[in-house]
Amino acid sequence: MRKVVNIDIAGQRLVGTYHLPENGDGPSSARDVAVLILNFAQLPRAGLADMSVHLADEHAANGFPAFRFDMPGLGDSPGELPRSERLLWDFTENGGYAQCAAALVEQLIQRFELRGIVLGGLCGGAITSLFAADQWPAGVLGLILLEPTYFLVGSPGSQMPGRTPRKKNALRNGKSNLRQRLLTTLKNNADSIWLRPLRKGFLSLRHGRDRIFGPRFPDGINHPLVLASRRVAARALPILCVNAGSKQRWLHQYQVFGHVKGRRITFVEIEGTNHMLVPGGGQAKVVEQVGSWLRKTYRASHL
Amino acid sequence: MKHVCANLAKLENPPGSDPLANKSYRPAAAIHNGARLAPIDGGHCLQERADYLDVDSEQLYYVLHEPAISPIGQVLLVGPFASERPHAYALWVRWARFLAAEGFQVLRFDFRGVGESSGAFEKQSLTTWMEDIRHCSKILRAQSNTLPLILNGVGLGALLCARAFSEGLGHAMLLWSPPESARQLLYDTLRLRLATDFALLPANGRRTRDDYIKVMECGGLVEVEGYPWSERLWRESADFPLTLPADPRDASQAPRPWHVMELDQRAGNLLPLAAKVGVNFGRKTRPEDEPPSLNPDVSYLTVPSCAWMKDALSKISGEVA
Numbered sequence: 152m153r154k155v156v157n158i159d160i161a162g163q164r165l166v167g168t169y170h171l172p173e174n175g176d177g178p179s180s181a182r183d184v185a186v187l188i189l190n191f192a193q194l195p196r197a198g199l200a201d202m203s204v205h206l207a208d209e210h211a212a213n214g215f216p217a218f219r220f221d222m223p224g225l226g227d228s229p230g231e232l233p234r235s236e237r238l239l240w241d242f243t244e245n246g247g248y249a250q251c252a253a254a255l256v257e258q259l260i261q262r263f264e265l266r267g268i269v270l271g272g273l274c275g276g277a278i279t280s281l282f283a284a285d286q287w288p289a290g291v292l293g294l295i296l297l298e299p300t301y302f303l304v305g306s307p308g309s310q311m312p313g314r315t316p317r318k319k320n321a322l323r324n325g326k327s328n329l330r331q332r333l334l335t336t337l338k339n340n341a342d343s344i345w346l347r348p349l350r351k352g353f354l355s356l357r358h359g360r361d362r363i364f365g366p367r368f369p370d371g372i373n374h375p376l377v378l379a380s381r382r383v384a385a386r387a388l389p390i391l392c393v394n395a396g397s398k399q400r401w402l403h404q405y406q407v408f409g410h411v412k413g414r415r416i417t418f419v420e421i422e423g424t425n426h427m428l429v430p431g432g433g434q435a436k437v438v439e440q441v442g443s444w445l446r447k448t449y450r451a452s453h454l
Numbered sequence: 455m456k457h458v459c460a461n462l463a464k465l466e467n468p469p470g471s472d473p474l475a476n477k478s479y480r481p482a483a484a485i486h487n488g489a490r491l492a493p494i495d496g497g498h499c500l501q502e503r504a505d506y507l508d509v510d511s512e513q514l515y516y517v518l519h520e521p522a523i524s525p526i527g528q529v530l531l532v533g534p535f536a537s538e539r540p541h542a543y544a545l546w547v548r549w550a551r552f553l554a555a556e557g558f559q560v561l562r563f564d565f566r567g568v569g570e571s572s573g574a575f576e577k578q579s580l581t582t583w584m585e586d587i588r589h590c591s592k593i594l595r596a597q598s599n600t601l602p603l604i605l606n607g608v609g610l611g612a613l614l615c616a617r618a619f620s621e622g623l624g625h626a627m628l629l630w631s632p633p634e635s636a637r638q639l640l641y642d643t644l645r646l647r648l649a650t651d652f653a654l655l656p657a658n659g660r661r662t663r664d665d666y667i668k669v670m671e672c673g674g675l676v677e678v679e680g681y682p683w684s685e686r687l688w689r690e691s692a693d694f695p696l697t698l699p700a701d702p703r704d705a706s707q708a709p710r711p712w713h714v715m716e717l718d719q720r721a722g723n724l725l726p727l728a729a730k731v732g733v734n735f736g737r738k739t740r741p742e743d744e745p746p747s748l749n750p751d752v753s754y755l756t757v758p759s760c761a762w763m764k765d766a767l768s769k770i771s772g773e774v775a
Contacts, residue, residue, distance in 0.1 A: 153513055153572060155504045166504055168570060193748050195543040197569045200680020201536075204570070225544070227504060227517060232544060236748040423654060429680040430650040 152211075156218070158262075160254045166227035167196065167220035168204075170211035183266035184292055184449045185216040187259065189252060191427075192275035193239050195226035200429045202273070202437065209442045214450070216263065220255055222248045222279075240304045243275040244373055246282035253287030260290045269445065271295025271391075273428065278376060284388065285379035293389040293448065295441055298426050299380075301407060303371050361409060368406060380407050384414040391444045393419045393437055395428055417444055501554065506571075509589055515570035516563035516590055518597070519554035527767045528594050528603045529553050530624070531562040532587060532611030534726060537643060537679035539569055541723040542608070544749060549756060556760055559601065561594045568681075576675055576682040580614070580636055580690045587618050602770050604628065604763055608717070609726040610639055613696055619712065620697045626766040627712040628759060631726060636694035639726070640683070647678045711766040715759065722750040 152171040157164055188203045190196055196219040197204050207217035223230030233239050242248075256268045267290050270280040277299035284291040337350045361367070368377070384390060392403050408416055419440045424433025501520055506513040531550055534542050550560045564571040565586050567578035594603065602625040607615035612632035619627040633639040644663050651660045666676045667688070675682040699712055717725050 153506060153515075153570070155506065155515075157504075193544070194540045195569070197540065197564075199540050201569060201575075202680070227502070227547065229502075232749045234747055234749045234751075239748055425650075425654065430677070431654050432677070434680050 158220070158255060158258050160251065160258060163223055163251075164229060165220050165223065165251075165255060167218055168207070170207040170217040170219075172211050172214045172216045183264075184269060185218060185259065185263065185265050185267075186210045186269045186271065186295070186445070187218045187220065187252075187256060188295075189220065189248070189270070189272035189276035189279050190222050190225045191273040192243065193225065193236055196221045197226075198273065199427050200434055202429060202434050205434065205438050206441055209438050210445060213442055213446055215445060216265070218259060218268075222251055237304075240275070243278055244300075244303055244376070246279070246286075246375070246379075248275075248279045249282035249286055252279050252283040253291075256283065256287075256290045267292035269293040269295060269449070271297065271441075273297035274300050274426065278373075281376060281379050281383060284383045288383075288386065291388070294383065294391070295444075296390060296392045297428060297437065297441075298393065298395060299376075299403070300426075301373050301376055301403075302369075303373050358409075361406065377407055381411050384408050384411040384416060387413045387415050389448045390414075390416045391419065391441060391448075392416055393421060393428065393440060395421055395424045395426055395433065419444075502551075507589060507593060509566065509586070512566050512573040513571060514563060514566060514586055514589060516561055516593060517550070518593070519550045519558075519560040519562075521554045521557045521559060523557055525559035525598065525601060526557040527763070528559045528561070528598070528601045529763065530587070530591055530594055530603060530605050531560060532605065532607035532615050533562065533564070534609035534611055534724075535639065535643065536565070536568040536575065536681050537646065538609060538723075538726055539564070545722060545724045545752060546608075548749075549752075552756055553760065553763075556764075558604075558763070559594070559597060561590055563590045576684045576687075579684070579686045580694055583614055584617060587614055588623065591618075591623055602626065602767055604766065606630070606759075606763075607632070608724060609633065610636065612714075613639070613694065616697050617694070619710070620699060625710055625770045626763070627710070628762060628766075629712070629714045630724070630755070630759075631717040632696050632714065633726070634696055636691035640688065640691050642726075643678060644676075647676065650679075709770075711769060713762055713766075715755065717755065720750065720754055721752055722747050724752065724755075 152173075154169045154171065156167045156169045158167065159165075186207065188196070188198075188206055191198045191203070203219050207219055210217040221228035224232040233242070252270065256270065259265065259268060270284060270291050271277065271294055272280055274297070277294075277296040280294050280296065281299065284294055333353070337346060337353060368374075392408075394403060403418065408414055421428060421433050421436050421440070423431035424436075425431075428434060428437050501522070502517055503520070504515070504517045506515055508514075531546065533539060533546055546562065550562050553560045563586065565578065565583045566573040567575035567582075571586075591603065603623075605615040605619055605624040605627045606629075607613070608630040610633070612629035613636055615624075615627055615629060616632060618624065633642070641663070644666060647666060648660075648663060669676050670683060670685050670688040673685045675684055677683075698714070699710065719725065
């Protein structure tokens with residue numbers, strides 16, 4: 152059962168959908184924790200291939216109230232929309248929707264008398280969730296991060312503060328190409344018995360280096376987002392991080408969150424799909440994984 | 455919160471030549487100013503009302519756009535195929551708001567099994583989507599049955615509009631890039647699955663389009679862009695050619711005027727996906743390549759479309775009355 156819900160925040164109308172929790176077979180105590188799914192970048196609140204709808208339906212079937220809202224200008228919500236996707240991505244990567252999302256969380260908690268909200272989304276939705284949970288933590292009980300993008304897409308080429316851009320010379324380019332080839336070989340032959348020791352050794356070396364000298368990020372990383380992620384993780388907020396493929400998981404698990412003590416992060420890797428987590432049966436796997444994590448994390452704690 | 459819109463507006467100044475850009479956001483601005491803002495509960499607002507209609511144990515999502523003045527006519531917008539919906543949505547909403555600003559009472563909706571409407575996609579077919587059109591036209595006619603009703607569809611929506619129009623629904627019809635048949639649309643859209651396979655699967659794991667068609671003909675489901683296509687959808691598409699009325703096509707002579715417009719690349723994401731598959735997916739993106747425009751100027755399409763609608767209204771309003 153779905154209902155259209157409009158929330159008015161400082162004169163701005165946000166249009167959303169409320170998936171009413173079903174009685175199902177579980178306890179009703181989970182109902183005071185709702186799930187809010189934000190826009191996947193520029194897409195309407197249903198998401199690509201209606202993934203947000205399926206996620207919300209799954210949560211509602213498990214007894215969690217679920218909401219999906221369009222941020223200003225997106226989907227059915229009125230507001231300005233830039234001409235270019237790149238401008239919108241830039242706005243999102245800089246946390247442009249975070250305050251709006253935080254105000255929405257507050258309004259939903261008040262109106263539906265909730266204990267708190269688990270915030271989440273794919274790509275841009277995950278970025279907004281992280282910034283919102285970092286800057287306005289009240290009411291956010293957890294995060295569902297689907298393919299959070301730590302690389303700047305809207306304004307690529309940005310550098311981490313305090314780090315000078317790498318010089319482009321023949322030697323470095325040669326080393327970079329060699330390393331890239333090695334990484335690609337290891338990644339593409341993850342099941343190879345012969346390469347497995349090499350892969351393990353390489354990962355151990357890299358992990359060890361990161362532990363001693365601190366993680367090294369590639370160029371064009373969204374540094375404020377990395378810092379926000381670490382602050383959120385340090386609060387021991389339950390976080391589910393879903394990635395397509397091992398390369399992204401490596402970045403998140405070791406470089407972004409690796410040094411955070413007391414973190415409660417569950418990493419899930421879904422193979423055979425892409426960044427949108429839709430093709431190759433990715434959508435069904437995501438819905439299953441998120442549903443399972445929610446039940447385990449929130450329903451169990453209420454029993 | 456206001457800073458969100460303000461900051462987004464700062465990012466870019468939309469050119470003043472685009473009437474869609476100028477007018478589509480004005481209702482939103484009016485809402486912000488609170489002049490016509492209704493109570494927020496229940497999804498009601500004087501300009502736009504989003505709600506659900508119960509249809510056969512499913513919920514059909516629709517949005518009714520009301521003009522600020524007394525409406526001059528009604529427009530039922532029938533959207534594109536499921537896999538095109540998320541990309542075309544921003545422009546589709548702008549088009550609805552533009553028409554409302556021009557004095558039309560507009561209704562847009564999601565087919566059952568797609569977007570905000572409930573229902574499993576694999577259980578839907580062209581037949582159920584035709585029913586959705588009829589249900590939505592009833593919602594619109596319940597607002598006022600004296601106003602002329604214009605059907606407007608894009609892609610698959612245009613095809614369904616043509617069928618509904620041939621069955622007697624509506625007083626005028628404007629089609630944007632209708633495919634030759636539903637089978638042709640599905641056949642073209644299947645290329646998206648091939649493109650995905652090419653990117654994700656090893657060479658020996660890929661299938662041909664005919665392989666997938668066989669799977670559907672044998673009763674299996676084939677996932678295309680996240681939507682499971684069923685045997686029923688594939689089977690029904692064979693009996694769904696584009697049915698256009700007999701001549702005359704001229705709005706000045708036809709008792710029920712109709713018109714077909716072909717979209718081109720300038721229509722951005724309104725252009726059916728199948729028409730874009732010709733691009734080379736294997737080509738590396740160059741730094742100077744801009745991503746597809748999110749919110750392009752489509753005045754080349756919307757201004758003549760709206761003018762045609764008003765022209766058609768002037769011809770048929772006497773008959774409706």
